[in-house]
Amino acid sequence: MSPVKGDAKFTNEVLRLAGLEVRTCIQCGTCSAACPTAHLMDNSIRRLVKFSLEGRKEEALASSSVWLCTSCLLCTVRCPRGIRPKVLVGALRDIFEREGRKDKDQAYEDLFMRQIMDLGRISEALLSAEYLLADPASAVQTMEMGLELLPKGKITVQKDRIKGTDEVKSIFAELGKG
Amino acid sequence: MKLAYYPGCVSRSTGKEMDLSTRTVCAALGIELEELPDWSCCGATHVPNEFVSIGLAARNIIQADLPIMTACSICYSNLRNAVQRLEVPEVRSKVNAVLTKRYEGAQIRHVLDVILEVLQKNDERLVVPLKDLKVAPYYGCLLTRPVGGLDSPEFPTIMEKFIKTLKAESVNFGLKTFCCGGPIFMPQEKAAADIVYRILKDARKADAEVVVTVCPLCHLMLDARQKTLEARHDEKIGIPVLYVTQLVGIALGLGPEELGLNMNSVSPMAMIERIYERMTEK
Numbered sequence: 530m531s532p533v534k535g536d537a538k539f540t541n542e543v544l545r546l547a548g549l550e551v552r553t554c555i556q557c558g559t560c561s562a563a564c565p566t567a568h569l570m571d572n573s574i575r576r577l578v579k580f581s582l583e584g585r586k587e588e589a590l591a592s593s594s595v596w597l598c599t600s601c602l603l604c605t606v607r608c609p610r611g612i613r614p615k616v617l618v619g620a621l622r623d624i625f626e627r628e629g630r631k632d633k634d635q636a637y638e639d640l641f642m643r644q645i646m647d648l649g650r651i652s653e654a655l656l657s658a659e660y661l662l663a664d665p666a667s668a669v670q671t672m673e674m675g676l677e678l679l680p681k682g683k684i685t686v687q688k689d690r691i692k693g694t695d696e697v698k699s700i701f702a703e704l705g706k707g
Numbered sequence: 708m709k710l711a712y713y714p715g716c717v718s719r720s721t722g723k724e725m726d727l728s729t730r731t732v733c734a735a736l737g738i739e740l741e742e743l744p745d746w747s748c749c750g751a752t753h754v755p756n757e758f759v760s761i762g763l764a765a766r767n768i769i770q771a772d773l774p775i776m777t778a779c780s781i782c783y784s785n786l787r788n789a790v791q792r793l794e795v796p797e798v799r800s801k802v803n804a805v806l807t808k809r810y811e812g813a814q815i816r817h818v819l820d821v822i823l824e825v826l827q828k829n830d831e832r833l834v835v836p837l838k839d840l841k842v843a844p845y846y847g848c849l850l851t852r853p854v855g856g857l858d859s860p861e862f863p864t865i866m867e868k869f870i871k872t873l874k875a876e877s878v879n880f881g882l883k884t885f886c887c888g889g890p891i892f893m894p895q896e897k898a899a900a901d902i903v904y905r906i907l908k909d910a911r912k913a914d915a916e917v918v919v920t921v922c923p924l925c926h927l928m929l930d931a932r933q934k935t936l937e938a939r940h941d942e943k944i945g946i947p948v949l950y951v952t953q954l955v956g957i958a959l960g961l962g963p964e965e966l967g968l969n970m971n972s973v974s975p976m977a978m979i980e981r982i983y984e985r986m987t988e989k
Contacts, residue, residue, distance in 0.1 A: 546756065546757065546758075547757075565885060565886040565888070565902065566888070566891070566898060566902075569895075569898050596891070596894065596895070597891060597895060597898065598891075599752070599848075599886045599888055599889070599890045599891050600752035600849075600890050601848035601849070601852070601886035602784070602848060602849065602852035602853055602860075603848065603852065603860075603886070605852070605853060606852050606853065606854055606860045606861070616757050618755075619755035619756065619757055619760075620755070620756075620757075621755075622755035623755040623756040626755070633894050634891075634894040634895070636894075637753070637893050637894050638753045638754075638755065641751070641753040641754075642753065642754060645747070645748045645750065645754075645763070649745075649747040649748065650716045650719075650746075650747060650748050651716040651717075651748050651751070652716075652719075652720065653716070653717065653720050653721055654720065657893070660893055664893075664894065667893055667894070667896070669896070670892070670893070670896045673935050674931060674932075677931045677932075677934065677935075677972055678721060678931060678972075681969075681970045681971075681972065682723065682970065683720055683721050683722075683723055683970060684720065684721075685719060685720050687719055687720075691745050691746070691747050692745045693745050693747060693766065693807075696766060696805075696806070696807050697747055697763070697766065699805050700759060700762035700763055700766060700805055700806075701759055701762075703762075703804070703805045704756070704758040704759045704761075704762045704801065704802065704805060705756045705758065705759045
């Protein structure tokens with residue numbers, strides 16, 4: 530499954546991020562069988578691995594499956610080749626984001642990471658409020674959650690910054706470099 | 708016992724009762740906690756580049772000299788994953804190049820494991836036996852994943868051992884290690900809701916009086932979301948969902964406010980009354 534006709538640069542970038550062992554994939558489908566959201570996916574996790582190895586960049590990045598992974602790690606626990614498919618999905622997300630592609634799932638992740646860079650910690654209320662702008666349909670669950678949690682004193686907006694934000698920023702900048 | 712404590716971001720908001728009950732129970736059991744200075748987010752499940760994710764975890768790890776304890780499965784999994792990956796020399800040197808202090812290895816523990824260890828040595832402090840209480844042990848995914856943590860990811864039993872130590876009974880709960888869908892809740896609400904509904908129905912079918920969790924996201928999904936799911940499916944579920952630290956706190960005879968029981972969405976008060984009724988029946 531070498532990327533003969535496909536985008537070799539894309540394949541190599543996935544391998545750099547997810548590990549060279551991805552090349553040993555035997556396409557057994559254990560990852561897809563283990564996946565709790567497989568039934569919602571357009572392309573199974575097994576196919577994302579195949580697309581990645583064959584350099585089929587557009588098919589891989591356009592797949593809704595990239596954003597349906599819950600990071601539960603069952604694929605990783607079960608892979609008979611010791612591949613970590615969850616990290617491969619992360620690699621696809623990372624490439625998607627670095628190329629400046631946008632959608633609502635990417636927007637959530639982007640806001641999440643920006644908040645870590647800015648404050649060092651996550652304030653869930655702030656994050657949900659910011660996400661509303663990217664995905665107005667999320668207003669329903671945000672309101673429902675808000676009504677449930679507000680009387681319990683569990684909604685707090687913290688904008689305090691940790692001391693080490695410079696270190697956090699350099700972790701993103703240096704380790705996240707393409 | 709003295710440990711470094713990593714509270715995690717939710718300790719200040721949706722997981723306040725997790726943090727409160729952890730601190731209260733550890734104090735009652737003589738486990739001294741020293742909060743990590745200037746801790747930062749572990750990245751949870753929203754930092755897709757693994758090198759960055761490892762860097763974020765490592766930044767927290769290097770703040771401590773003691774073994775690090777967390778009550779959150781997501782933090783626990785991320786810190787553990789970082790420790791495993793940092794055994795690869797290239798990864799370690801890459802990460803050490805950006806940190807202000809060198810990473811030199813660490814021990815990561817989950818509060819469940821710490822409490823169980825203390826109680827197995829001495830259970831005299833358990834003054835309220837949770838006899839006949841039917842508990843559904845909900846592991847979720849990240850407590851035991853990746854491989855190499857406190858228990859087997861395929862057939863874990865640590866929560867059943869914990870429940871037994873409290874003199875309660877674990878129910879046979881088929882979906883106990885099934886992911887709650889929490890990480891995709893914001894952008895993919897429907898998908899997450901369907902998963903949570905299945906898990907709660909499974910606990911109900913197993914006759915559980917309470918579900919116990921080890922993760923604030925699982926807790927949020929099963930507890931705070933329960934009322935919405937009841938309305939959506941037009942049926943009563945009504946199962947309290949407690950953190951393991953809250954359940955052990957009840958068995959230690961600690962008060963509801965010290966354990967943050969007033970912060971749970973589904974009130975556990977009727978369940979607590981039953982515990983006391985069963986206790987006085989004897």
